[in-house]
Amino acid sequence: MTAAETRPDPESVGAAATPQRQGREEVVFHLDGLSVHYGEFPAVKGVGLDVRRNEITALIGPSGCGKSTVLRSLNRMNDLIEIAKVSGLVEYHGVDLYGPAVDPVEVRRQIGMVFQKPNPFPKSIYDNVAFGPRIAKTDDDLDGLVEQSLRRAVLWDEVRDKLDQSAYALSGGQQQRLCIARAIATSPDVLLMDEPCSALDPIATLRIEELMVELKSDYSIVIVTHNMQQAARVSDRTAFFTVDESVTGHRTGILVEFDQTGKIFTNPSNPKTEDYITGRFG
Amino acid sequence: MTADTTTPTRIAVAAKLQGRRVGWGESAFQLATLIGLLLSLGVLVALLADIVAGAWSVVTTRGADFVSTPISLSADTAGVLNGIIGSVLLTIVVAVVAIPLGIAAAVYLEEYAADTRPTRFIQTNVRNLAGVPSIVYGLLGLGVIVRLVTALGAGGSANGRNIIAGGLTLAVLVLPIVVITTSEALRAVPAGIREAAYGVGATQWEVTRHQVLPAALPAILTGTVLTLARAFGETAPLLLVGAATGFFATGGQGLMEQLSGTYTALPVVVYSWSRQPDGAFRDELAPAAILVLLVLLLAANAAAIIIRNRSERKW
Numbered sequence: 001m002t003a004a005e006t007r008p009d010p011e012s013v014g015a016a017a018t019p020q021r022q023g024r025e026e027v028v029f030h031l032d033g034l035s036v037h038y039g040e041f042p043a044v045k046g047v048g049l050d051v052r053r054n055e056i057t058a059l060i061g062p063s064g065c066g067k068s069t070v071l072r073s074l075n076r077m078n079d080l081i082e083i084a085k086v087s088g089l090v091e092y093h094g095v096d097l098y099g100p101a102v103d104p105v106e107v108r109r110q111i112g113m114v115f116q117k118p119n120p121f122p123k124s125i126y127d128n129v130a131f132g133p134r135i136a137k138t139d140d141d142l143d144g145l146v147e148q149s150l151r152r153a154v155l156w157d158e159v160r161d162k163l164d165q166s167a168y169a170l171s172g173g174q175q176q177r178l179c180i181a182r183a184i185a186t187s188p189d190v191l192l193m194d195e196p197c198s199a200l201d202p203i204a205t206l207r208i209e210e211l212m213v214e215l216k217s218d219y220s221i222v223i224v225t226h227n228m229q230q231a232a233r234v235s236d237r238t239a240f241f242t243v244d245e246s247v248t249g250h251r252t253g254i255l256v257e258f259d260q261t262g263k264i265f266t267n268p269s270n271p272k273t274e275d276y277i278t279g280r281f282g
Numbered sequence: 283m284t285a286d287t288t289t290p291t292r293i294a295v296a297a298k299l300q301g302r303r304v305g306w307g308e309s310a311f312q313l314a315t316l317i318g319l320l321l322s323l324g325v326l327v328a329l330l331a332d333i334v335a336g337a338w339s340v341v342t343t344r345g346a347d348f349v350s351t352p353i354s355l356s357a358d359t360a361g362v363l364n365g366i367i368g369s370v371l372l373t374i375v376v377a378v379v380a381i382p383l384g385i386a387a388a389v390y391l392e393e394y395a396a397d398t399r400p401t402r403f404i405q406t407n408v409r410n411l412a413g414v415p416s417i418v419y420g421l422l423g424l425g426v427i428v429r430l431v432t433a434l435g436a437g438g439s440a441n442g443r444n445i446i447a448g449g450l451t452l453a454v455l456v457l458p459i460v461v462i463t464t465s466e467a468l469r470a471v472p473a474g475i476r477e478a479a480y481g482v483g484a485t486q487w488e489v490t491r492h493q494v495l496p497a498a499l500p501a502i503l504t505g506t507v508l509t510l511a512r513a514f515g516e517t518a519p520l521l522l523v524g525a526a527t528g529f530f531a532t533g534g535q536g537l538m539e540q541l542s543g544t545y546t547a548l549p550v551v552v553y554s555w556s557r558q559p560d561g562a563f564r565d566e567l568a569p570a571a572i573l574v575l576l577v578l579l580l581a582a583n584a585a586a587i588i589i590r591n592r593s594e595r596k597w
């Protein structure tokens with residue numbers, strides 16, 4: 001894993017954590033020995049990787065290998081699952097994300113999330129986007145913020161005349177872009193996306209992919225995808241996970257390889273990665 | 283590869299696609315279900331016809347007068363006004379007490395309580411409570427609530443066997459049902475809505491208040507209206523907490539006197555009239571009162587359906 005050398009010295013970042021400007025190499029997430037248990041069983045263990053600023057990092061691997069679990073530990077969504085237990089290190093700009101002083105609600109405001117199935121609120125398009133800013137009470141210019149977020153998500157032109165209509169009246173692809181607009185309305189620093197295109201048709205998928213590439217100038221993006229072409233097309237770095245079966249038959253996800261996407265797809269160092277991307281596995 | 287349309291293939295395929303004849307067992311089963319349906323409907327229709335036939339003379343000769351005059355000993359002038367007022371006031375007491383309490387309890391159980399053994403024990407027993415016969419709640423009302431109401435100084439001229447006590451008794455009776463319907467409504471809210479709300483940095487309170495409760499509201503309202511209808515038609519517990527005491531009361535009292543004084547309720551009027559030796563009460567006035575009760579209950583059910591359709595259409 002090439003990640004380790006370039007990550008900022010924890011000493012220099014420290015708990016005060018003013019976001020450090022280190023150009024494109026700045027590390028947003030530093031994971032080391034991350035394991036997540038559901039009840040007694042480890043769903044994924046020993047994950048170490050770095051997510052860099054203004055990059056798209058893809059998590060790929062067969063289903064059940066813990067991609068979603070790892071993603072959800074990056075904004076403490078796992079806290080909502082009573083039996084989930086996170087151990088190991090998850091640093092966000094050098095701050096221990098699971099430290100005692102950290103409020104998961106604030107974490108989720110900084111680190112937005114887009115889910116597998118488009119899940120707009122059963123409210124108007126406007127209220128969907130405005131919900132985050134409203135509860136954060138940053139309502140200086142809500143209308144402007146809603147418009148700007150919808151523009152960033154390349155949805156504005158399609159919905160500008162029907163902001164007060166139900167979000168459920170939109171198509172699946174539009175709903176997913178609305179969910180992206182909703183996520184960026186709270187001005188997060190990172191966007192986590194869990195198979196955001198798996199419920200969409202190819203054209204809608206393409207639009208979301210274009211959108212992701214465009215958004216990465218402002219955000220750091222972590223995307224889970226089961227679509228390897230998608231990972232190859234949009235991501236800068238790729239983490240390949242697989243499932244390890246224990247003697248007792250319990251399946252645990254492990255990180256096999258993490259590297260530049262080009263390297264993973266053309267010249268992976270691990271034969272398992274090669275098997276997977278060439279379709280000889282899973 | 284051109285399609286093989288030679289005759290032998292076509293014959294074979296046609297034979298495979300031919301429907302099987304419906305067997306004897308299947309026909310018999312269909313018939314049995316149909317008979318079941320007709321029997322249940324028949325009983326219902328017969329009951330309704332009997333009620334309407336009995337009520338007919340009252341409906342035609344008295345009309346609106348029947349619902350706007352108070353109870354009287356004379357069959358010619360007796361009406362159900364006290365019963366309607368009593369039932370409406372009882373239902374209001376039930377609504378004011380049971381709805382907020384029940385919704386609060388359900389929100390706590392579903393959204394806040396950890397999924398532990400005690401929580402599950404409580405959930406199971408709320409269901410059991412909903413199945414307790416209503417007369418048992420009547421005994422509770424008589425033994426505890428009437429005394430409590432008296433002790434709190436709201437006993438009034440009825441010595442505690444008044445609308446406040448009756449309404450509280452019915453509230454306790456329907457509370458488990460409110461909790462169950464609200465719980466189910468909350469559980470039916472898609473997990474994606476909760477996740478999305480947490481995902482933009484909402485606290486648990488904000489998720490519940492701004493997303494989960496509004497999403498569940500149509501179902502909660504529908505269930506609540508039906509629950510109130512149940513309370514409106516309930517008779518047995520009211521007999522124990524004094525609903526027969528108001529037969530001679532006339533209207534024109536203040537609200538507090540209405541609530542704390544003697545009272546009666548529509549189903550209790552039906553019960554009482556149907557036990558009168560006077561044939562006019564038993565055979566004509568009682569069915570007419572039942573008709574009024576049925577119309578009001580149907581209206582409540584219609585309201586529930588309208589609420590549900592409204593909110594469905596919106597989203």
Ligand SMILES: Nc1ncnc2c1ncn2[C@@H]1O[C@H](COP(=O)(O)OP(=O)(O)O)[C@@H](O)[C@H]1O
Nearest residue numbers: 038043062063064065066067068069070081253
């Ligand atoms: N809420 C949960 N409770 C219990 N087990 C879970 C839960 N979520 C996921 N798991 C288990 O954790 C493992 C990894 O799941 P997940 O992270 O969803 O994998 P992926 O996203 O790669 O398909 C699976 O074996 C799954 O059954």
Ligand SMILES: [Mg+2]
Nearest residue numbers: 067068069224
């Ligand atoms: Mg997943």
